Amino acid sequence: MKYLLDTANLDDIRELSEYLPIAGVTSNPTIVKKEGAVPFFAHMREIRAIIGNLRPLHIQVTARDYDGMMRDAEAVFRHVDEKVFIKVPVDFAGVKVIKALKRQGANVTATAVYGMDQAFIALEAGADCIAPYFNRMEALGLDAANVIGNIAGIISHYGYETEILAASFKQPAQIDRAILAGAHSVTVAPNVLREVFAKKVVTDAVQAFADDWSSLYGGKTLAALDG
Numbered sequence: 425m426k427y428l429l430d431t432a433n434l435d436d437i438r439e440l441s442e443y444l445p446i447a448g449v450t451s452n453p454t455i456v457k458k459e460g461a462v463p464f465f466a467h468m469r470e471i472r473a474i475i476g477n478l479r480p481l482h483i484q485v486t487a488r489d490y491d492g493m494m495r496d497a498e499a500v501f502r503h504v505d506e507k508v509f510i511k512v513p514v515d516f517a518g519v520k521v522i523k524a525l526k527r528q529g530a531n532v533t534a535t536a537v538y539g540m541d542q543a544f545i546a547l548e549a550g551a552d553c554i555a556p557y558f559n560r561m562e563a564l565g566l567d568a569a570n571v572i573g574n575i576a577g578i579i580s581h582y583g584y585e586t587e588i589l590a591a592s593f594k595q596p597a598q599i600d601r602a603i604l605a606g607a608h609s610v611t612v613a614p615n616v617l618r619e620v621f622a623k624k625v626v627t628d629a630v631q632a633f634a635d636d637w638s639s640l641y642g643g644k645t646l647a648a649l650d651g
């Protein structure tokens with residue numbers, strides 16, 4: 425079970441990967457747009473420098489046709505590095521790209537997955553990761569957890585090495601449901617991840633401990649007592 429950060433914001437990546445067990449970073453063109461027209465490849469190299477070579481960085485192609493997507497992938501390999509997971513939407517042209525990139529030995533993430541049909545084809549095409557869109561499926565009235573559970577079942581039944589990288593979360597409870605359904609990883613925007621720790625019951629509990637301690641020992645922490 426892994427948590428990735430779904431952002432291209434350098435400050436958030438620095439802070440959250442320092443505090444939380446963050447396994448990598450994902451983005452897509454919409455996420456990059458939030459940062460403005462940054463020098464794209466330099467920005468991605470900065471993300472790589474923050475997370476290091478061992479944690480995966482997923483970058484999405486922007487062209488719509490086979491040749492264009494292949495050229496996008498080559499540009500990423502040239503200007504960032506060859507370990508990047510190339511995110512390819514599972515549309516008709518995208519499946520051809522996934523097959524071709526896998527033949528070249530690249531790391532590939534199949535994205536824009538709204539159901540089992542796309543996921544099964546992406547599995548067979550050899551994708552390393554499949555990104556089902558949890559919130560977007562729910563917005564369509566689909567049972568997103570059930571879709572993920574079924575994909576996970578097929579992966580283990582047939583012994584695929586592909587991992588489910590569940591995406592598109594708007595609330596922490598959706599992350600829980602994706603993980604319980606069998607997602608191997610989740611990619612989560614910083615604000616949604618921060619919400620996990622902003623629950624009033626949690627902050628109230630921590631405050632109550634601090635108040636009780638302080639009523640006994642004033643402002644002195646354990647370390648201060650030790651000194």
Ligand SMILES: O=P(O)(O)OC[C@H]1O[C@](O)(CO)[C@@H](O)[C@@H]1O
Binds near residue numbers: 430450535557592
């Ligand atoms: O519904 P949203 O929040 O736009 O999310 C779409 C998702 O697609 C992805 O591109 C899939 O990897 C993520 O980066 C993102 O979580």
